[in-house]
């Protein structure tokens with residue numbers, strides 16, 4: 402396969418300020434549905450404009466409870482779907498530490514979000530990402546039982562142990578998702594079929610795919626939030642040189658927003674990238690996509706999944 406034909410899949414996790422408030426344990430903030438809808442309106446418009454300007458179709462991983470309670474949010478998600486983007490499952494309520502829940506609770510989180518997506522778009526989701534990349538073998542097995550075709554939560558980088566320590570240091574009581582479930586440096590960097598007894602191992606006979614998130618040759622994370630936070634010189638170099646069999650390039654919807662947006666609570670300034678202006682981040686994201694496009698070709702995730710399923 403020529404260099405410029407390697408697949409690039411553009412993903413975006415739709416984590417609202419409500420879910421970030423939960424992540425940072427800023428529980429005293431009052432954030433009502435009107436403000437949430439306004440956030441979705443602005444963020445979806447900017448994300449959709451960005452993807453359209455790059456002529457790419459993205460995969461949106463959406464949270465069920467926010468979709469369920471608001472017709473306005475349903476309309477935005479349906480519009481993204483109608484524009485050609487894919488809508489997949491990011492759990493019902495976005496609990497951090499999904500691996501600490503019971504089998505039944507995990508199943509409910511996935512099933513409820515899946516049902517709401519089906520009601521809104523008329524199409525069943527086939528892909529999943531766990532909040533905070535918190536994953537284990539049970540989650541993979543539940544996904545397959547429920548008819549899903551792939552998971553894309555597998556993530557390991559040198560930052561995993563560092564992040565756990567940093568978070569414990571910065572936040573006295575630690576953060577709820579300071580761990581990533583069951584994962585270590587043996588996590589493959591290619592698409593594979595996870596074994597039913599140990600998701601980190603591969604089983605070529607299995608009919609379910611894991612699409613791990615990328616890390617660089619130096620085991621540093623490679624997703625948009627990290628690249629926006631790192632010095633431009635570094636992220637340009639990383640984007641021009643990252644060499645993987647395929648890439649998932651992961652955005653978060655908050656990267657299209659900044660602390661001047663009235664729908665973004667001031668307290669969320671603890672987020673590493675909210676001080677940077679949205680226009681600056683969009684410009685940087687454009688440069689990164691352009692750099693990646695030299696060696697990769699953007700593909701729809703479902704098309705790529707079908708190709709992987711055909712090849713044994």
Ligand SMILES: [Zn+2]
Nearest residue numbers: 414416532533
């Ligand atoms: Zn999330």
